[in-house]
Amino acid sequence: MSSKILSTATIGLKSELIEIEVDAVSAGLHQFNIVGLPDAAVKEAKDRVAAAIRNSKFKPPHQCGRITVNLAPADLKKEGPVYDLPIALGFLLTTKQIKFDYTNKIFLGELALDGKVRPVKGVLPMAILAKEKNIREIFIPRENAAEASVIEGLNIYPVDNLLSLIAHLTNQKTIATFPAINLNDLFTHEEHLCEMSFIKGQEHAKRALEIAAAGGHNVILNGPPGSGKSLLAKTMPSILPKLTVPEALEVTKIFSVSGQLPKETALMTHRQFRSPHHSASAVSLVGGGTYPKPGEISLSHRGVLFLDEFPEFSRSVLENLRQPLEDGIITVSRAQGTLEFPARFTLVAAMNPCPCGNATDPEKACSCNPAQIIKYQRKISGPILDRIDLHVEVPRIKFEKLAEDSTSEKSVSIRKRVERARNIQAQRFNGSRIITNSEMGGPEIKRFCVLDQSCLELMKSAVSSLHLSARAYYRIIKVARTIADLTGEPNINPSHIAEAIQYRFKAE
Structure with a gap:
């Protein structure tokens, strides 16, 4: 029997x-x-x-x-x-x-x-x-x-x-x-240990993080040690909107198959903030093993992947970011087969301008020679930098600013603007698999990012003077679309384009 x-x-x-x-x-x-x-x-x-x-x-x-x-x-x-x-x-x-x-x-x-x-x-x-x-x-x-x-x-x-x-x-x-x-009962309010209002100054960097949160764009923060790069990155989850039910199910599936779902947890309802050490291997970051399992980039799906000391990561490890930064997925191939894992995260990278960290610090002398600085910065390949939308300088905060008794804008206020921009995008992409502006392809850019003549002239000047690639050109347009959404304007105007362009300048 x-x-x-x-x-x-x-x-x-x-x-x-x-x-x-x-x-x-x-x-x-x-x-x-x-x-x-x-x-x-x-x-x-x-x-x-x-x-x-x-x-x-x-x-x-x-x-x-x-x-x-x-x-x-x-x-x-x-x-x-x-x-x-x-x-x-x-x-x-x-x-x-x-x-x-x-x-x-x-x-x-x-x-x-x-x-x-x-x-x-x-x-x-x-x-x-x-x-x-x-x-x-x-x-x-x-x-x-x-x-x-x-x-x-x-x-x-x-x-x-x-x-x-x-x-x-x-x-x-x-x-x-x-x-x-009841799934709605699971989405409780999350308390964040790092709040935007805790950070003195750095309004330019905060604005960049707001744009990144609103449109799902990637950011790199460049500045001397102690300027607040890591703290800025850690505040990112506090301004991101809550996960939707479909997003939460995607994230929960990833944690479930990787064996990292907390005990007796029904649903992962909060956006993840993953911060792997710069000594992490390619398998730990990308995923893999004999029978492939998700890595850090998939565990940060719909959340934040923070890579501190960006140039200190192995170059071969960083090159694995090309596919997820472009397509939002990672393909893991093994003898037993090929698998795809979702990896639609917001990358926040932080780096010093040189090995000693003081190249852009007006108060401290840099001990590095030009060859050392060039070698250090070349640890990150051009194709990776080209896939990062927002390149932000984070200068050292002066004493006068640190000693001020004034308080900065709270995360909840910024998050409300981000949520309004996300709602605009939800209506724009209703019925498609796209959630944020950063996910737009050629057809969506052509349909939703129409540029008038003045915008085109500005873009022409930027492409010529900054030697922008085709990828950078379209990424600027997508960032401009997000800036327009944050202001509630239906059309992209030259001021949106100008702001988006200035976030490319330092990396080009």
Whole structure:
């Protein structure tokens, strides 16, 4: 006799339905084989399953002859301990130790040796797949139940241990379904430790960050040590609008498959601020591994990726930013296959103008020679700098400014302007996959960024004098579109173009 239990496999951010077939032959010596392209963790399931079944007072596999478990489709790589629970149920069904209706039900979970069910990764993509396949009953570890409950129309059964699940399936004792969650209740107010009003001066840099937040543009802050570059970057989340539900689901999926979703968290409702160290490897930044998982640039999706000491990152690592800065995705290729992860983040980079940091400081002498300065600045390639929209000088603050008792504009006021600009963009791109101006391609720029003759003359002068590339030309126009949105003006005028151009000057 054989049985078939449904489970899932997660590939990238998507899930595939897996059929777990268990066959038992009483004759012959004991064997327990798992086939269907399993990894080491799946192969080890036979030992966890055997111990959990024995400790749950059922007849264990070693007393039942030859056991064969097939994970279909066989050409799809299976990884992780998610199949422990369905394998155990399939074995008990096949050996006629229990009987229940297993159709249109999905099971997944890792088994402890005593039969307890432990949490697993990638539950949210699985729940989305279940809804797409019209499977309404899902049995998952209790710690993962909140995560799955954000998908409407599913009956989520939180499982504590193998015995309680069997009691439910055999109609002995019912497991209550996990209560439905109102998504709007999850979006609570977030307190930010870094506030724009804490920063004295630097109005030019604050304005650049406001534009970046409104249009999803990338920023590089250049200035001497102690000028406030890092603090400015850390205030960025305080002026960003709240995540929308679709954005929150995207971010939660990334954290779910990477195993970084906080315990019993239903939804990631706040924009991420990720700040990897400059010694980070390409795999930690981009993602990868034998079976690719998201890296820092995907974990900062719809949030902020802060790269402090920008030139200190390995050049080969920084070159990996080209694709996400341009397309908002990152492609990870391995022998087992190629996967794409979303990576639509706002890059905030910070750097000193030279190795000693004092090249642009009027009060401190620079100890670097011209060759050292050129070598330092060339650590960042032209194509990377060309993809950064806003190049901002952050000078050292004078004592008089630091000693002032006046307060700067609060983040909440800036965020209101950003939200108004984002609302304009939401109406503009309604029905498309574009969210911010920075994501516009050629057709959208042609449609929504019409320039009059005076604007064209200004752009012509800028291209000629600053030797701008075609990419820089279009990025200036997109920044100008955002500046117009912040002022509530429907059309781009020369003042918007002029402000956008001056953010390119220092990098060209």
